[in-house]
Amino acid sequence: MASLPTAVPAANHALDQIEGAKKKAAYRAIEEHFDSSFRYVGIGSGSTIIYGVEAIKEHLEKHPSPSGQHTFFVPTGYQSRKAIESAGLMPIAFDSLPGDVLLDVAFDGADEVDDELNCIKGGGACLFQEKLVATRAKKFVCIADYRKKQERLVTKWPSIPIEVAPIAQGSVLRELIALGSVKPLLREHSLAKTGPVQTDQGFYIIDAPFKPLLTEADVAAGKDGSGKDGVWDVSTLAERIKMIGGVLEVGLFFGKNGYQTQAEGLQGGQKPVAVYFGMEDGSVSVRAVDPARYQ
Numbered sequence: 001m002a003s004l005p006t007a008v009p010a011a012n013h014a015l016d017q018i019e020g021a022k023k024k025a026a027y028r029a030i031e032e033h034f035d036s037s038f039r040y041v042g043i044g045s046g047s048t049i050i051y052g053v054e055a056i057k058e059h060l061e062k063h064p065s066p067s068g069q070h071t072f073f074v075p076t077g078y079q080s081r082k083a084i085e086s087a088g089l090m091p092i093a094f095d096s097l098p099g100d101v102l103l104d105v106a107f108d109g110a111d112e113v114d115d116e117l118n119c120i121k122g123g124g125a126c127l128f129q130e131k132l133v134a135t136r137a138k139k140f141v142c143i144a145d146y147r148k149k150q151e152r153l154v155t156k157w158p159s160i161p162i163e164v165a166p167i168a169q170g171s172v173l174r175e176l177i178a179l180g181s182v183k184p185l186l187r188e189h190s191l192a193k194t195g196p197v198q199t200d201q202g203f204y205i206i207d208a209p210f211k212p213l214l215t216e217a218d219v220a221a222g223k224d225g226s227g228k229d230g231v232w233d234v235s236t237l238a239e240r241i242k243m244i245g246g247v248l249e250v251g252l253f254f255g256k257n258g259y260q261t262q263a264e265g266l267q268g269g270q271k272p273v274a275v276y277f278g279m280e281d282g283s284v285s286v287r288a289v290d291p292a293r294y295q
């Protein structure tokens, strides 16, 4: 019992530090990538994006749109829509967007990010709509804290979230084991009697642990990411899992970076162009592709 009085403040300090880091990263990302003249903006899910919404709200209060036109915010699920509404911003459903419209930017959180901006997402059971929104944006930007900044995926974050049709969960689990995942698990509510966690699509989530995932640089350096001995590179594994019957989407955002340029058009990539990490020392560290590529 003697340790309780010191342990509790220490835990509170760690939580404050994490929340402070998320907030700093969010405000910096919004400052550098949001503009009041934007017409459509994607808003992701999770605890970090809440600070992004707060920063956008403040930005719009200080710098109203010069034309007086409203910005519409495209949510990536129920929690995201609620966050938009609570901030007094205007939501628009993804499927209400006119067919030829692209989002000016999409902001989201991430569970882990590697050196090449591949991300794990879905820790909060949102990934399918997040991918739809991210790939429809002219620019995709992520916000995270220092715990998420790693060289390779599946370093601290232990597993890959995968959204599956309830009827297929058993066969997907078997196939994941065959691919080398050790003890993939159907995600359940902490209150077990409530059963499996359901996504916004009414699907289930399987969390599949794998060995740390190789990057393109690893593969270029001669490492084998083909799945031999359970070692995969990000793209090969993501594509392989997506092929399993009953998988709606994989919580790996990989491949191209999401941006649009006049010369190249919409890249529709899943990887962000920039990730803002709030650090333990109060600074913000940015991992990004060269802005000259997308601005």
Ligand SMILES: O=C[C@H](O)[C@H](O)[C@H](O)COP(=O)(O)O
Pocket: 044, 045, 046, 047, 048, 049, 108, 109, 110, 111, 120, 121, 122, 123, 124, 125, 126, 127, 130
């Ligand atoms: O499923 C949830 C989403 O992918 C989140 O963006 C991700 O889990 C990060 O969430 P948080 O900001 O709460 O760490």
